[in-house]
Amino acid sequence: MGRLLQVRVSAWTFDPAEVERRWPRLMALAFSPPTLFEQEKGVVPLVEHLADRLAIGMLPEEAARELADGIRKAAAARARLEAFLGEWNARSANAATDEIEDALDELESLAKRLKDQPGRD
Secondary structure, three states: OOOOOOOOOOOOOOOHHHHHHHOHHHHHHHHOOOOOOOOOOOHHHHHHHHHHHHHOOOOOHHHHHHHHHHHHHHHHHHHHHHHHHHOOOHHHHHHHHHHHHHHHHHHHHHHHOOOOOOOOO
16 A cells, blocks of 8 residues: 555445335335434445444334344344455455345345334235
């Protein structure tokens, strides 16, 4: 690394709108009011918001009960992703992104079965 130019390994959501199309119920759970300000709506923020809302009791009771294990699984994969990025381990970071997306797919399927929740058809 140079003195002025830094090299970073990072992961970001290319198309946040695709996140909303792929996981609409999870997005509704993660970003429903109350919110304090406009928030970035990518894959990592989705996982972070679900985990935070679970931890502080802001998810509807049924969602918290039914989705807790999956949310924790996604949050653990997100933590691994951050660690791998910090180690410049792109191969392992890529595997963690797959784990995150798989966990979110499973959670969205479970969320479709929930009664009374934001984003319900």
